[in-house]
Amino acid sequence: MLHSGHVAFFEEAATHGDLYVGLGSDRNIEQLKGRKTINTEQERLYMVKSLKHVKDAWINQGMGLLDFMEELEALRPDIFFVNEDGYTPDKKTLCSKLGIELRVSKRIPHADLPARSTTALRQECRIPYRLDLAGGWLDQPYVSKLHPGPVITISIEPDFEFNDRSGMSSSTRKRAIELWHTDIPDDDKEKLAYTLFCVENPPGRKYVSGSQDAVGIVFPGINKLDYSQEQYWPEKITPFTNEDTLKWLERRLWFINLSPRESGYDVLSDTAITEQGARELAEAAEGVWKAIQKKDIKSFGQQFRRSFEAQISMFPHMVNEHIWEQIKQYENTALGWKISGAGGGGYLVLVCEEPVPNAMQIKIRRP
Numbered sequence: 591m592l593h594s595g596h597v598a599f600f601e602e603a604a605t606h607g608d609l610y611v612g613l614g615s616d617r618n619i620e621q622l623k624g625r626k627t628i629n630t631e632q633e634r635l636y637m638v639k640s641l642k643h644v645k646d647a648w649i650n651q652g653m654g655l656l657d658f659m660e661e662l663e664a665l666r667p668d669i670f671f672v673n674e675d676g677y678t679p680d681k682k683t684l685c686s687k688l689g690i691e692l693r694v695s696k697r698i699p700h701a702d703l704p705a706r707s708t709t710a711l712r713q714e715c716r717i718p719y720r721l722d723l724a725g726g727w728l729d730q731p732y733v734s735k736l737h738p739g740p741v742i743t744i745s746i747e748p749d750f751e752f753n754d755r756s757g758m759s760s761s762t763r764k765r766a767i768e769l770w771h772t773d774i775p776d777d778d779k780e781k782l783a784y785t786l787f788c789v790e791n792p793p794g795r796k797y798v799s800g801s802q803d804a805v806g807i808v809f810p811g812i813n814k815l816d817y818s819q820e821q822y823w824p825e826k827i828t829p830f831t832n833e834d835t836l837k838w839l840e841r842r843l844w845f846i847n848l849s850p851r852e853s854g855y856d857v858l859s860d861t862a863i864t865e866q867g868a869r870e871l872a873e874a875a876e877g878v879w880k881a882i883q884k885k886d887i888k889s890f891g892q893q894f895r896r897s898f899e900a901q902i903s904m905f906p907h908m909v910n911e912h913i914w915e916q917i918k919q920y921e922n923t924a925l926g927w928k929i930s931g932a933g934g935g936g937y938l939v940l941v942c943e944e945p946v947p948n949a950m951q952i953k954i955r956r957p
Contacts, residue, residue, distance in 0.1 A: 592637045599695055603671040604643040606693070610665060611638050611647040612658040621653065624754030624764065655849050656680060662688065669693055675750050677948040678847045679916050694948050716773045717766045718955045719746040720759035720806030721930060721939070724897035725875030727905065728868070729800035731820040736865040739872020741815045742879050743806030745955035756937060757930030762803035765790045774808055780827060783808040798822060810955040811836060814879050836954045838885050844949035846938040848916065848929070856907070863904045871900035891925025891941040898928035
């Protein structure tokens with residue numbers, strides 16, 4: 591959906607020279623975003639080519655986040671210009687390999703116009719996404735039966751359209767959109783979350799999605815979900831919505847865009863689920879919760895990382911060689927890290943006091 595934010599982006603890019611624009615195909619956008627485009631690729635191409643700042647445009651022929659690779663190699667521009675939420679380490683690596691300078695826009699609106707994004711303008715819903723900060727997998731009975739414990743989640747405003755299959759509960763969010771269309775209803779939160787959980791897990795379903803997804807989407811702020819042994823639903827949900835703490839946390843979480851999980855990816859292969867691993871995961875989640883309450887950044891980073899390490903000790907396919915390469919780039923500057931959701935792609939989430947170049951920051955849903 592073409593809007594003033596795109597025009598301002600093209601205008602900024604054109605200050606560096608002749609502007610060539612590669613557009614994602616309808617098929618690729620549907621694969622990445624899990625939805626069809628409002629305008630077809632030919633409509634989008636026609637509109638972009640009509641802009642005075644654009645010398646030429648085309649539909650990229652590839653798939654995935656590097657769908658433009660063939661066209662970039664053929665054109666060999668001096669500069670490759672992307673938005674902040676479009677930056678990925680793979681794009682930086684590709685540009686370095688081709689001798690192309692990568693520059694990142696900060697989404698600066700033109701003159702006195704408001705900042706715009708396609709997500710905001712679609713207004714199809716304001717239903718949040720969800721990130722588990724620590725303890726993820728304890729909402730699965732085959733893990734909690736070895737040691738019970740909490741999952742810590744945050745509800746994230748949909749200011750960015752997070753990619754599908756990226757560990758931000760996009761599939762649960764789709765069920766929420768089917769149920770409520772535009773936003774979470776004003777009703778008992780636990781009842782709403784349980785309804786969403788049941789809709790996503792109808793009788794007879796082979797794999798039961800964890801309830802932390804539904805709770806994390808419906809409950810605003812930061813939430814502690816205490817799971818007893820072998821239970822799908824938390825015994826207790828403790829919301830935390832202190833404004834100073836939410837702001838403190840928002841300023842210290844940084845998201846690096848990775849490739850989405852591949853279709854057919856199986857995180858449950860070659861697992862090593864143990865009592866020690868489940869206990870370590872539960873203790874780390876408790877540590878994250880306490881550190882957030884105290885706004886203790888050092889402890890938060892340590893426990894955040896400890897939770898991630900406990901997860902991958904039991905589910906080694908959460909990470910691959912490519913993800914480890916990305917983590918190594920930040921291990922000397924970040925206080926902690928994890929990847930979103932079940933892994934294999936999505937977002938590298940960093941805990942850091944100082945700004946992380948080309949990383950995104952999120953806004954936590956308020957009550």
